[in-house]
Amino acid sequence: MPKSYEFTMSRECSKCGDLFSIGFARCDNPSCGKVRPEFTKHEKVVTKDRGTCIWSGRNTDVRLPNGDWLWAPYFLDALRAGWLDANYQYTPQYLAAKARKKGRKT
Numbered sequence: 001m002p003k004s005y006e007f008t009m010s011r012e013c014s015k016c017g018d019l020f021s022i023g024f025a026r027c028d029n030p031s032c033g034k035v036r037p038e039f040t041k042h043e044k045v046v047t048k049d050r051g052t053c054i055w056s057g058r059n060t061d062v063r064l065p066n067g068d069w070l071w072a073p074y075f076l077d078a079l080r081a082g083w084l085d086a087n088y089q090y091t092p093q094y095l096a097a098k099a100r101k102k103g104r105k106t
């Protein structure tokens with residue numbers, strides 16, 4: 001698995017110079033609100049609201065069309081892993097991975 005976007009995403013807003021909050025797609029500065037470069041192609045999922053990531057429980061502003069919130073780096077990870085299609089719907093690969101995780105013995 002490649003390194004999570006948690007560690008590779010841009011850190012600083014090129015518009016206002018503030019540091020980005022890691023879990024958000026948009027700059028935290030209320031007078032700025034620039035979308036991170038990693039999300040310019042995915043502005044459809046970047047909201048003005050905030051919710052809780054279904055995987056990590058952390059706050060985020062990234063929401064899938066089905067209503068699921070995803071922490072910004074995890075959204076990019078999921079996209080790269082082929083877990084989301086071009087319309088940001090879960091793919092069979094994701095559903096299979098999820099089923100495997102559920103069935104895992106502890």
Ligand SMILES: [Zn+2]
Nearest residue numbers: 013016027032
């Ligand atoms: Zn900014």
